[in-house]
Amino acid sequence: MSTPFASSQPPLSPSQLNALARDMLEGAFGNVWIEGELSGVSRPASGHLYFALKDARAQVRCALFKPKSQWLRFRPVDGMRVLARGRLTLYEPRGEYQLVLDHLEEAGEGALRRALEELKARLDAEGLFAASRKKPLPERIERLGVLSSPGGAAVHDVLTVLRRRFPLIEVELLPVPVQGTQAAAQIVRMLERADASGRYDVLLLTRGGGSLEDLAAFNDEALARAIAAANTPLVCAVGHEIDFSIADFAADLRAATPSAAAELLTPDRAELWQRLNALHARLSLSQHRAQERRFQRLDTNLQRLQAQHPGARLLRGGERLSGLNARLAQAIERDLLSPRSRIERLQLRLAAQHPARRLPKLEDRARIASQRLRWLVVHRIERGAVRLAGLGRAMNAVSPLATLERGYALVLDEAGMVVRHASQLHVGQGISLRMSDGVRRAKVQGD
Numbered sequence: 001m002s003t004p005f006a007s008s009q010p011p012l013s014p015s016q017l018n019a020l021a022r023d024m025l026e027g028a029f030g031n032v033w034i035e036g037e038l039s040g041v042s043r044p045a046s047g048h049l050y051f052a053l054k055d056a057r058a059q060v061r062c063a064l065f066k067p068k069s070q071w072l073r074f075r076p077v078d079g080m081r082v083l084a085r086g087r088l089t090l091y092e093p094r095g096e097y098q099l100v101l102d103h104l105e106e107a108g109e110g111a112l113r114r115a116l117e118e119l120k121a122r123l124d125a126e127g128l129f130a131a132s133r134k135k136p137l138p139e140r141i142e143r144l145g146v147l148s149s150p151g152g153a154a155v156h157d158v159l160t161v162l163r164r165r166f167p168l169i170e171v172e173l174l175p176v177p178v179q180g181t182q183a184a185a186q187i188v189r190m191l192e193r194a195d196a197s198g199r200y201d202v203l204l205l206t207r208g209g210g211s212l213e214d215l216a217a218f219n220d221e222a223l224a225r226a227i228a229a230a231n232t233p234l235v236c237a238v239g240h241e242i243d244f245s246i247a248d249f250a251a252d253l254r255a256a257t258p259s260a261a262a263e264l265l266t267p268d269r270a271e272l273w274q275r276l277n278a279l280h281a282r283l284s285l286s287q288h289r290a291q292e293r294r295f296q297r298l299d300t301n302l303q304r305l306q307a308q309h310p311g312a313r314l315l316r317g318g319e320r321l322s323g324l325n326a327r328l329a330q331a332i333e334r335d336l337l338s339p340r341s342r343i344e345r346l347q348l349r350l351a352a353q354h355p356a357r358r359l360p361k362l363e364d365r366a367r368i369a370s371q372r373l374r375w376l377v378v379h380r381i382e383r384g385a386v387r388l389a390g391l392g393r394a395m396n397a398v399s400p401l402a403t404l405e406r407g408y409a410l411v412l413d414e415a416g417m418v419v420r421h422a423s424q425l426h427v428g429q430g431i432s433l434r435m436s437d438g439v440r441r442a443k444v445q446g447d
Contacts, residue, residue, distance in 0.1 A: 076104070154258040162262050179217060227247060413425075
């Protein structure tokens with residue numbers, strides 16, 4: 001008999017069943033977007049964020065893990081409506097399905113931001129933000145038109161910086177609302193009137209920081225097109241440094257803050273004073289040098305004028321005449337004395353060549369030469385004697401007679417030839433024995 005639980009398949013454990021359910025959930029669903037109200041928000045020491053998203057009839061458990069939980073630009077609290085994106089999975093320890101999120105934003109701001117990104121992409125594709133169409137700011141700004149709320153902090157910051165840096169700029173406040181449903185239209189009308197007037201060198205559109213909804217007027221398409229169509233260069237400084245609006249991209253120049261915009265539009269008074277002092281010093285130096293050049297020209301002209309004075313010319317003529325007279329006297333004296341001087345020089349040269357003067361010198365040279373010749377002869381004889389003695393010693397060392405003096409004798413045959421081998425002799429043959437002190441005859445007797 002079979003039980004009600006009998007089956008052909010073995011039973012599954014809870015973990016196996018959860019694993020199957022998890023695989024089915026993750027395989028059937030990709031990333032999903034969900035909008036709902038936060039409930040039970042919890043951030044433990046691990047830094048992860050856990051909460052539930054609910055509506056009037058249901059709720060879904062969600063988890064946003066670190067570090068994405070630390071990148072949020074808002075603080076999640078219970079009751080806040082948010083827009084989330086994540087993947088559906090199963091939390092096996094409790095057998096509950098949940099969403100593991102990779103993105104979380106406030107619901108209203110998220111929709112507004114997506115619309116803003118779509119508008120930005122469309123206007124950028126039209127070339128409204130192209131750098132080629134942006135107008136450069138003039139080098140010197142005399143009149144500045146500021147489009148902003150009269151009571152806002154942005155206007156106060158701008159005026160404070162302008163007074164500190166360069167109070168000579170004429171500033172006109174063009175009052176417009178910077179928040180609300182009609183703000184964008186009123187800003188457009190004021191911008192068009194200011195641009196058409198041609199009064200302003202530059203226009204500044206500015207307001208303080210705020211949420212994305214607060215800055216909605218500056219993300220208006222009509223305002224962006226009006227900024228791009230304006231002939232007057234326009235600087236936009238909306239919100240804080242991290243805030244960007246459509247007006248920022250359409251403007252000719254974007255400043256991070258209202259104060260930064262005022263600094264971009266004005267030179268520093270201290271730097272201008274420094275430049276002015278430098279220019280004044282250069283001007284003074286230039287004037288001093290020009291005055292010196294004029295004085296030098298005056299001195300030169302005065303010297304030339306004095307040189308052309310008749311008295312000066314007569315004085316120079318008299319000096320020249322005196323010089324010519326002196327040269328003439330010297331020439332006459334030189335011409336008269338020249339033959340006599342030449343004869344005296346020739347006589348001195350002739351006396352120097354007289355034999356009586358040359359013989360002592362020649363005798364001295366002959367005596368020195370004779371002494372040198374005798375020295376050379378004696379030296380040559382001594383060198384020859386030394387060399388001859390050396391050759392004698394060398395010859396004596398190799399002479400046969402020296403060998404005979406040591407007790408040896410030369411054997412000569414009857415023809416007087418030296419006998420070198422015993423085979424050259426036979427019995428009864430007459431031989432001669434040459435010794436150091438003479439020659440003796442002998443006869444070979446036997447072996």
